Amino acid sequence: MTINFRDETFRDDFTFRNSPEAIKRFPFPFHEDSYMYSVNMEPHKSYRPGSVYERTFDVDEHYVSEMKDRAKVLAEDPLRCQSLPHMTLAGWDLLELIMVSKAEEYPDLFELHRDGNKWHWINKPLGIDQKFVFLDEATLPYGPMEYITRQTQGDFAVLDQRDDNLWMDAGMVTTQADWSLDFDIGMNFFEWHAPVPKAHEMGIFVRALKFLLNVRQGAPARRLNWTMTVNPLLDTSPENYHKWGVMKQDLTMENMGEKMHLRVELQTFFRLPRSNALVFPIRCYLIKLGELVTEPKWGRRLHRVLRDLPEELATYKGFISNRPKIVEWLSKYDDGKPTSPGIWPD
Amino acid sequence: MPKTAFEPSIKSRPIYGTLEPRPGKxxxxxxxxxxxxxxxxxxxxxxxxxxxxxxxxxxxxxxxxxxxxxxxxxxxxxxxxxxxxxxxxxxxxxxxxxxxxxxxxxxxxxxxxxxxxxxxxxxxxxxxxxxxxxxRGSTARRMQCVHCKGITEDVTTDPFQCAHCGLHLFVRDHYSRRIAAFQGVRVDAEEPGNVPEPVERFK
Incomplete structure (x- = not known):
């Protein structure tokens, strides 16, 4: 398997785009023509070769450029990566999980050689060759969580489990849908989800927490979440909202297919062996509406979902002001025909 | 002055009780x-x-x-x-x-x-x-600007101006115990210059 890593940007000139192969494997999040919150968890098992569900940590054509973007975000704002003092062991757990998975599942891209605690990690796409001592922080250039998540797509929330709750006590968050790690670090599951409308009243978080507290080692889970983003911005943080918020004004019927993106999060949940922490990777996939409508089923369905979405959700997801334009543009791709069940293209 | 009754709010917003003596050394x-x-x-x-x-x-x-x-x-x-x-x-x-x-x-x-x-x-x-x-007493809020991270004490209006970076921020109920502050977010981020008239919400 070879991946042609694209050289592209998620800022300034926004040269990000998906190849036809990447469009085909996009994790379209709607299994029917409407959307409402649900816990929608399933086992994170390898499924559908070639899809984003095939491997433990999906690596795609955007990998190298996404890691360059992460390094830029961290250089501008080091508070995007934080770990409370008791979370270091969980960081080592996470490093092990990622290195072992990637070396096994992408042997042509990553290698891990272990001799007791003497480890040798080779990351070919990023040109990294690192010898270090497992569990000895002094032998890595960053803490273990920061080290490995600078080399892994997606945000990472590392959750401590105590008092029948999950506590956001560490994280690497540079590609987020408008929430702040620096503000939320140390909060419990209900507190960091506090701003989400409706879902508390629906009992979603009580059920989700119950599920997550019981995730066992070796039996990870996953779900999809989504929002809409103008321009292919990975960093839609509250910290920089005063810079990217204004871009929402630039959307027109003419540039809709190029500028408007469906943003999908593949959220996975893994129990970590030594710390008993839960790691919650939040992997962001972007697709231009112009790319998305090349799959007729997806164009039809997205039109119906966005048109019928409750106003509160469109407001929370931040596209209420642009919704009329988006729906009008998508309506050209909805001929009213029925759509097949499930998320996959026809 | 009696204790304050707050409107029901989101789950990160602190809830206060009534002090009572507890056994202790x-x-x-x-x-x-x-x-x-x-x-x-x-x-x-x-x-x-x-x-x-x-x-x-x-x-x-x-x-x-x-x-x-x-x-x-x-x-x-x-x-x-x-x-x-x-x-x-x-x-x-x-x-x-x-x-x-x-x-x-x-x-x-x-x-x-x-x-x-x-x-x-x-x-x-x-x-x-x-x-x-x-x-008891003032409901003025201690606010953190999510953009510059500066803290503005005793905020009584919404929106208010960040004492550090000068941006006009709206007042959220989202609260961080670790920062001991509520979160302020630029109110005119999507339409720069369109700042609503400040309303006194806290006294």
Whole structure:
């Protein structure tokens, strides 16, 4: 398997785009023509070769450029990566999980050689060759969580489990849908989800927490979440909202297919062996509406979902002001025909 | 001034109770302004001798001498009256550093005072759920600008201007115990210059 890593940007000139192969494997999040919150968890098992569900940590054509973007975000704002003092062991757990998975599942891209605690990690796409001592922080250039998540797509929330709750006590968050790690670090599951409308009243978080507290080692889970983003911005943080918020004004019927993106999060949940922490990777996939409508089923369905979405959700997801334009543009791709069940293209 | 009734809000927003005496080897009471009244009310039902083991740290702010005499009349083992929270902080840290099992912590007054003192107490290893709080007096908020991270104290209007970077921010109910502040976000991010007239929401 070879991946042609694209050289592209998620800022300034926004040269990000998906190849036809990447469009085909996009994790379209709607299994029917409407959307409402649900816990929608399933086992994170390898499924559908070639899809984003095939491997433990999906690596795609955007990998190298996404890691360059992460390094830029961290250089501008080091508070995007934080770990409370008791979370270091969980960081080592996470490093092990990622290195072992990637070396096994992408042997042509990553290698891990272990001799007791003497480890040798080779990351070919990023040109990294690192010898270090497992569990000895002094032998890595960053803490273990920061080290490995600078080399892994997606945000990472590392959750401590105590008092029948999950506590956001560490994280690497540079590609987020408008929430702040620096503000939320140390909060419990209900507190960091506090701003989400409706879902508390629906009992979603009580059920989700119950599920997550019981995730066992070796039996990870996953779900999809989504929002809409103008321009292919990975960093839609509250910290920089005063810079990217204004871009929402630039959307027109003419540039809709190029500028408007469906943003999908593949959220996975893994129990970590030594710390008993839960790691919650939040992997962001972007697709231009112009790319998305090349799959007729997806164009039809997205039109119906966005048109019928409750106003509160469109407001929370931040596209209420642009919704009329988006729906009008998508309506050209909805001929009213029925759509097949499930998320996959026809 | 009676204790404040807050509107129902989101789950990160702190909820305050009513101080009540709890068994303990020693007692630390930290209050600002009208928060003194919560201590005075508490004193009506404390077991005999409790104030012999009580340290009061009090910042009167605008209330001046209104409550200081009555607090001293409780005859606490130690009673400190200070000009500001910042001035009281080294003392508070020293006291918490020395704290033993069986210390009870009581906080009363403004949200900013309670939030900051709770942060010190939790940093010293006391679980936040074991600390009693009672809101009295000003509902002004301690706000963190999510953009520049600067803290603006005693915010009464929404929107307000960040004391550090000057952006106009709206006031969220999202609250961080670790920062001891609510979150402020630029109000005109999507339409720069379109800043709504500030409304006095907190007094």
């Amino acid at each position: 020693s007692h630390l009471m930290i209050a600002d302004a009208e928060g003194a009244e919560a201590i005075l009310d508490l004193a009506k039902s404390t077991p005999k001798g409790m104030f012999d083991h009580t340290h009061i740290i009090y910042i009167p702010k605008k209330t001046g001498e209104t409550f200081t005499g009555r607090l001293r009349e409780l005859n606490p083992a130690q009673c400190y009256v200070g000009p500001s929270y910042e001035a009281a902080l080294p003392r508070l840290r020293r006291v918490l550093n020395d704290a033993h099992m069986g210390l009870q912590v009581y906080l009363s007054g403004s949200e900013g005072l309670m939030g900051q003192a709770m942060l010190e107490a939790t940093n010293a290893g006391i679980p936040h759920s074991a600390i009693q709080t009672e809101h």
